[in-house]
Amino acid sequence: MKTASRVSSINRRTLLKASAAGAALAAFPAPLIAQTKPFAGVTLHGASFQHRFFTLLQKYIPEFEEKTGMKVDLQLSSLPVYNQQANLELSSGGSAYDFVNVTFTLATRWIAAGLLANLDEFTGDANLTPAEWNPKDFVDGAQVTYRDPKGGTYGFAWEGGAMLMGLSRMDLMEKKGLKIPKTFDELQHVCAEINGTDGVSGLVSWFLHNWNLPPYIQGFGGNIFRNPPGDPMPALNTPEAIQGVEFYAKLLKSAPTGVLTYTEDQARQAMLTGRANIFIHSSAWVTPILLSEESKVKETSRVVRSPAGPVHDYPASNSQGIGIPKNAKNKKAAWEFIKWALSKEISMRLVKEHGHSSICRRSIITSDDYRKLNTVNGQDLGALYLEVLEMPGKGDNYMAYRTTKEFPIVGDILNKAFEQVATGQLPAKDAMNAAQDQAIAALRRAGTKL
Amino acid sequence: MSESGIDVERRRFIAWALTPSLIVLFAVAVLPAIYLVVTSLTPFQLTTPGSATDFSEPFRNYSLLPGDPRFVNSLVVQAKLSVASVLFQVLLGTLLALLLNVPSRFVEFARTFFLIPMVLPPIVVAVIWKLIYAPDISPLYYAAQALHFTLPALTSNVDFALTSIIIADTWEWLPFTFLMVLAALQTIPDEYSEAALVDGANKLQIFWYVTLPFITPILVISGMFRLIDSVKAFPLIFLLTGGGPGTLTEVTNYYAYLLAFDTNEIGYSSAVTVVMLLLVCGISLGLVWMGRRKEALA
Numbered sequence: 001m002k003t004a005s006r007v008s009s010i011n012r013r014t015l016l017k018a019s020a021a022g023a024a025l026a027a028f029p030a031p032l033i034a035q036t037k038p039f040a041g042v043t044l045h046g047a048s049f050q051h052r053f054f055t056l057l058q059k060y061i062p063e064f065e066e067k068t069g070m071k072v073d074l075q076l077s078s079l080p081v082y083n084q085q086a087n088l089e090l091s092s093g094g095s096a097y098d099f100v101n102v103t104f105t106l107a108t109r110w111i112a113a114g115l116l117a118n119l120d121e122f123t124g125d126a127n128l129t130p131a132e133w134n135p136k137d138f139v140d141g142a143q144v145t146y147r148d149p150k151g152g153t154y155g156f157a158w159e160g161g162a163m164l165m166g167l168s169r170m171d172l173m174e175k176k177g178l179k180i181p182k183t184f185d186e187l188q189h190v191c192a193e194i195n196g197t198d199g200v201s202g203l204v205s206w207f208l209h210n211w212n213l214p215p216y217i218q219g220f221g222g223n224i225f226r227n228p229p230g231d232p233m234p235a236l237n238t239p240e241a242i243q244g245v246e247f248y249a250k251l252l253k254s255a256p257t258g259v260l261t262y263t264e265d266q267a268r269q270a271m272l273t274g275r276a277n278i279f280i281h282s283s284a285w286v287t288p289i290l291l292s293e294e295s296k297v298k299e300t301s302r303v304v305r306s307p308a309g310p311v312h313d314y315p316a317s318n319s320q321g322i323g324i325p326k327n328a329k330n331k332k333a334a335w336e337f338i339k340w341a342l343s344k345e346i347s348m349r350l351v352k353e354h355g356h357s358s359i360c361r362r363s364i365i366t367s368d369d370y371r372k373l374n375t376v377n378g379q380d381l382g383a384l385y386l387e388v389l390e391m392p393g394k395g396d397n398y399m400a401y402r403t404t405k406e407f408p409i410v411g412d413i414l415n416k417a418f419e420q421v422a423t424g425q426l427p428a429k430d431a432m433n434a435a436q437d438q439a440i441a442a443l444r445r446a447g448t449k450l
Numbered sequence: 451m452s453e454s455g456i457d458v459e460r461r462r463f464i465a466w467a468l469t470p471s472l473i474v475l476f477a478v479a480v481l482p483a484i485y486l487v488v489t490s491l492t493p494f495q496l497t498t499p500g501s502a503t504d505f506s507e508p509f510r511n512y513s514l515l516p517g518d519p520r521f522v523n524s525l526v527v528q529a530k531l532s533v534a535s536v537l538f539q540v541l542l543g544t545l546l547a548l549l550l551n552v553p554s555r556f557v558e559f560a561r562t563f564f565l566i567p568m569v570l571p572p573i574v575v576a577v578i579w580k581l582i583y584a585p586d587i588s589p590l591y592y593a594a595q596a597l598h599f600t601l602p603a604l605t606s607n608v609d610f611a612l613t614s615i616i617i618a619d620t621w622e623w624l625p626f627t628f629l630m631v632l633a634a635l636q637t638i639p640d641e642y643s644e645a646a647l648v649d650g651a652n653k654l655q656i657f658w659y660v661t662l663p664f665i666t667p668i669l670v671i672s673g674m675f676r677l678i679d680s681v682k683a684f685p686l687i688f689l690l691t692g693g694g695p696g697t698l699t700e701v702t703n704y705y706a707y708l709l710a711f712d713t714n715e716i717g718y719s720s721a722v723t724v725v726m727l728l729l730v731c732g733i734s735l736g737l738v739w740m741g742r743r744k745e746a747l748a
Contacts (some may be wrong), residue, residue: 029485084711087496087714088496091496113498113499207692256586256604257585257601257602257603258583258584258585258586258587258606259603259604259606260603260606260694260695261603261605261690261691261692261694266584266586269586270586275586321700407714408712408713408714409715412708412713414695415519415694416694416697416700419606419694419696420693420695422695423606423607423695423696424607424608425608425695425696425698426696438519438520441517441518442713445514445715445718446493446495446713446715446718447493447498447501
């Protein structure tokens with residue numbers, strides 16, 4: 001009985017202690033939760049265009065929500081739809097989004113119009129950003145677009161694109177005694193020689209001519225504008241630009257019928273099935289000939305640097321960034337998300353767990369793990385990617401033409417002019433002279449002072 | 451007095467009954483149109499703060515339009531597309547209706563089958579034709595290859611790009627005129643053609659002197675509807691040609707879309723749209739006037 005009474009008394013005490021502790025918790029719950037989950041109750045609204053990076057990131061977001069206590073509402077739509085929505089939202093001073101994708105071609109416009117928050121305020125504060133996050137780890141060539149003229153940072157790159165050349169039928173080239181082209185002339189020669197052999201086209205491309213064409217114009221020493229971004233006077237009818245247009249139009253004579261309306265997917269498919277020999281485009285579209293399970297040409301493929309022009313070797317590159325709208329309601333929470341999404345840890349997990357290689361952190365791209373995963377048939381794809389991605393950040397930012405706010409107008413006119421040349425409607429000189437006049441008139445109409 | 455009082459009451463009742471509909475109509479149709487016209491008087495650009503309320507040069511956009519070669523070209527392309535597609539739709543629709551205006555179970559099934567393109571969402575129609583026109587996957591190209599015949603890429607060929615849009619548009623909307631004409635044909639009393647037959651008329655004469663006068667008003671109405679609607683051939687152009695090659699298939703609404711959403715020139719794009727709206731209204735009123743004049747003369 002004594003024993004039973006003692007047991008009963010301990011139980012009562014325990015019960016009392018537990019009740020007291022429970023009451024204390026009930027009385028002061030918020031500070032305790034706040035210590036562990038500083039963003040509890042916050043719903044973070046973000047938007048971007050649909051991309052594999054975000055699809056993969058969505059798998060990790062529950063971990064972030066668990067860690068921080070916030071909810072992430074990420075809206076993904078197609079690129080044109082996203083660009084229109086974000087442009088309208090930001091331009092009208094809206095606060096619907098806490099973080100947004102800063103589209104490469106819109107970046108300069110958004111930054112110049114003051115629509116984005118300066119992220120240096122976050123990276124410069126040790127309380128908000130630990131030193132190991134290291135903003136300088138992002139490849140400079142990918143970051144240059146997200147800076148204002150004073151060097152302020154308005155976005156961090158989550159995706160990089162570096163123009164490389166994929167060759168899917170090295171077997172045919174070897175049979176014909178052809179070597180990998182390193183110059184424009186060699187490229188023209190190889191494409192013409194291969195075209196039609198075993199039903200294979202010499203080259204494939206896709207409909208966005210204002211992306212595919214400028215490397216040739218620049219290769220001959222021309223540019224889209226006279227001196228972007230400072231001088232946005234179009235330079236479409238310079239002898240070098242005309243030469244570039246003529247060259248690319250001639251090159252497309254070795255492409256499949258209907259290439260002018262080909263989508264990226266059609267071009268990629270032509271490569272994966274070995275129906276076209278050469279594709280010059282961003283690494284993410286070219287490397288599948290070596291990496292994709294769908295590829296029927298893994299054994300006969302090579303990925304190399306795209307050929308250099310007689311004047312410049314300017315392979316195109318781009319990046320996409322994440323930024324915070326100036327009028328966002330939850331800027332600190334948004335920064336917490338950006339910091340996490342672009343952390344070394346998440347970047348490495350994307351590489352290791354999903355083979356996602358188009359990231360922009362140098363320490364990851366140069367790591368052994370990355371190299372091991374991205375070296376195929378002895379070809380170090382990571383080194384190629386990094387080399388091209390870095391180029392605009394070294395000296396001449398030759399990709400500046402694409403991020404000037406005048407580019408959408410001039411780029412559209414360039415597309416039309418090129419199609420007129422490629423389909424034989426006009427000689428290159430006439431088409432580019434007309435394009436120059438139209439571009440000047442359109443820019444003046446839009447209020448640009450030239 | 452009392453009659454007049456009833457009339458007043460009736461008018462008041464009608465006014466009250468109509469008011470909710472008019473308010474809704476004003477909100478959904480008139481207000482956006484007013485906003486469009488107001489915007490067309492500004493240099494509104496999404497990334498230029500204050501441009502939406504800048505009325506310093508209200509007619510600048512309109513004065514620039516005649517000197518814009520792409521705008522002028524887009525009107526010409528639109529005219530070509532509208533005339534050709536409406537003509538084909540009316541002619542083929544009539545022909546098909548004449549062929550299928552017979553009592554038969556098979557024909558009834560065929561009629562239903564012919565209506566499918568019209569009820570498909572326009573973007574689906576565009577995707578279907580994209581597949582037909584894509585040289586690397588199209589059965590059309592495989593068939594041509596099997597017959598040792600080389601087809602050009604229809605949507606990027608200078609000679610065929612616009613024709614490829616006209617074919618797709620005709621395929622989509624032919625059932626509309628077919629349906630209208632078929633309904634009209636079924637209202638013609640048999641006595642007229644029987645009498646003509648007794649008088650020795652042949653089939654062509656019966657069609658020309660009996661059938662055609664009966665269906666002419668329907669042909670005019672369906673042609674008018676299609677003409678107005680042909681201005682909206684946006685999905686086909688967006689998906690099949692992107693206005694190209696060059697500007698060969700760039701119609702006015704596609705140009706307005708590019709201005710608004712690619713280059714952010716909302717003000718100028720609104721001016722283009724207003725002009726397009728006025729042209730469509732003008733054509734519609736012209737056709738209505740012609741119809742009434744014909745009725746009056748008859």
